Amino acid sequence: MTSSSSPPSAAPSPPSPSAVTPPPHLEPTRASSVLGYPRIGPRRELKRALERYWHGDDTRAELLATGRRLREATWHDLGAKGLTQIPGNTFSFYDHILDDALLVGAIPARFRDLTRDLTPVDTVFALARGRADVPPLELVPLQGTSYLYRQPEFDEASELGLRPGELLAEIARAREVGLEIRPVITGPVSLLLLGKASPDAAPGFTPLDLLDRMLEQYEALLGVLEEAGVTCVQFDEPCMTMERTPAEIDRLRGAYDRLAAVPARPRILVTGEYGDLGDALPALAATGVEAIGLDLVHGRRTAAELAAVPGLAAKRLYAGVVDGQNVWRTDKFATLDYLRELRAVFADVVVSTSCTLLHVPYDVHAETDLPAELVESLAFAEQKVAEVVSLAHALEDGPTPRWRPLPVLPSARREDVRARTARVDDDDKVRVPYAERAPRQAGRLGLPTLPTATLGSFPQTVQIRRARRDLAEGRIDYARYCDYLRAEIASVIRLQEDIGLDVLVHGEVERNDMVQYFAELLDGFAATRNGWVQSYGSRCVRPPILYGDVARPAPMTAEWTGYAQSLTDRPVKGMITGPVTMLARSFCRTDLALPEVATQLALAVRDEVADLEAAGTAIIQIDEPAIRELLPRRGADRRAYLDWAVDTFRLASAGARPDTQIHTHMTYSSLQVMTEAIEELDADVTNIVATRSIEWVLDALTDHTLTRQVAPGVYESRSGFVPDIDLLHERLLRAVDAVGVERLWAVPDGGLKSRYTWQLEPSLRNLVTAARRIRRAVARQGPGSNKIGAEQVPGHAPGIGS
16 A cells, blocks of 8 residues: 655756757647546445345346446546546446456366356455355456456466456446446456466466467457447456566567467557556567556656657557555655656657556545645545646646645654654564573473464454444444444454363454554554555455554553453454555555654554553554565565564564564565565564465475464365365465474464354364364373374364365
8 A cells, every 4th residue: 555655756867968868749639538537436326236235235237337336437447537547447346357267268177067057256255255165266466456356277288268247348338428448457468467377277277378278368359349339458467567587578578479469359458557667668668559558656767768668659658657556645846857858759658557546545635624725645546547637637737736845744753752763772672582482381281282262363253343333323322332343353262262262362353454453553643534555355444543652651452361261261363454555555654764663553553552552452463464565566575575674573462571472474575585574573473375376485484484373274264164073184285294283372363253153153163173183192102292184083084174
């Protein structure tokens, strides 16, 4: 959500006359577009429609009608705001990357029988949500963002075949209402790079091995779109703004040489979202595609630098000068100067956004609680479209009298906070060595071998949601609301004790969202009322706005964790969202230094750790699932980022007593540089998403990159799939056989907030049973045993559930 790159604030130096060739005179075009748009509806209409359908309260026809209304409303809205080019195929009932995989027929073998007779929308849900006996596709973040997508799976036997029916129907419907849309589709190279090898793939197979077969589908798609009268198609290649090998860049160039050679086709626009295309830019510029879209916010280049790219000046340039990932207004005067510099080089410039607007809320004018002086500085999706259109007109006609300089943001400077931050030194980031802490924690906790636990959240019941709404609307007072919370916490504790978990949680019943909850209790943040952004499927969040110095006025979690601990003799984990995740999943002012803000957040977390300890909490989990999200997209900047991210976590946790066990939760961190950073965090236990990507965790444990305790999540918490005992046992046994049992925990891979009790209860009971199987096998082997084989575990048959 946040970025360390500021929007253009000053015009770059004009290119020298020798660096550019002035373009030929063109008639004014005022060309404007965006690369995508939110799709959940201004009031989360899609979320409600999906959940009604999944619950059986609405018919498929009603769901499809909601989707149709949202699509058409977006088209009309964008057209009414004056965009000259309207993107299409940006709506999805769950995830656009999954939709694009299905467009080319990429259905993994394990789903083929399941989906054979399903409608297109139900096929999407089958792959995205799974069934009780079929796990879904893996849920992973789109690179560099907080958006989660369902990862396509490929192998040598993948059956590809174009399925354009839904896309063609949308194009036809737009034409019926008098609009031409530009279909937006994930490009062939990124679609494969965003995927993964299926469990059935041969050793050494990578999805990019299928590129030639994939290009056959895209060639056919271009022909189908040409027949449908489409004049331009947008292929997004976000993976090419990541660090890529020369071989991958060669594959990109070959792919678009081949697609550009299709004899009858629409114009091709290739976009590089979320950063600089780097060496991929000259490769694309050398192909026959007609247009290239650049992120000129996070991948800013001067006009002279762009002019030096051979072949680029001959393309239509989609200049992404309006930030699609943050919510601060664009400095239109400075940006217009920059656009004029680009216009001196490029004959054909379309003013656009840096990426899709999927990552920002709909309309800042829907906010009634934000300070007026803050609202003046904000631009959500609707305002960003207006900025794009206004800049496009100004590029031809000059700025209008209504243009105003950026307003001065409200002062939120705290000298006491800055003074405390300045006093932080290296000693504040160091705990007693792990070898000394571990036995003291073991003595205090008395946990069994292979402890079982969850990662924090439990389902938010109807009663709790209603109570929170009643409190917000004044129908109940805070004391009555607390009565509801205590009753629900007691229920969650009883359920966990009955299931047999070794370490309990209070369920986070008081929290609306892991980031928003803390933001509402910290100074320096503003929370929105309607600023919803899609995370995945029907899951929406309201990222807070971080606009000032951060301070913690009072304890935030100790009351509820302490109450839960009073109800049980088993340890109850305290749960805190970590400083880097708070930063990553907020809209942060672009003129603030991220390491300094992260340090302020770390000090607030450090104070919360102390209050939890004072309340008797022996295990504290500081969640950092978003450390990977802020990782720079190219290696040169990664080490510097990880240095301050690691320091931030250590500052937050190092004040803990030696006998307090510090946990953290990490996601999708298989890069070597990330596993090294996990070790440097110095957490006592690291919970890692590894449901169907456990190999890298095992490798990191085996080669001693990770030396502390680890909890590789063994089933996905965000799907309806209920894993059986044998499957869970198989996954746990692989970890045990790789590194021994003493360092391992048994957990799901994330919180359980999105599940129903009837789903989570059997899953957790099976997890407890699988862990106990392994404990019995270890006990039979006697003291000092640290490895067990499958044949030594009662009830286990090798290969079951694998």
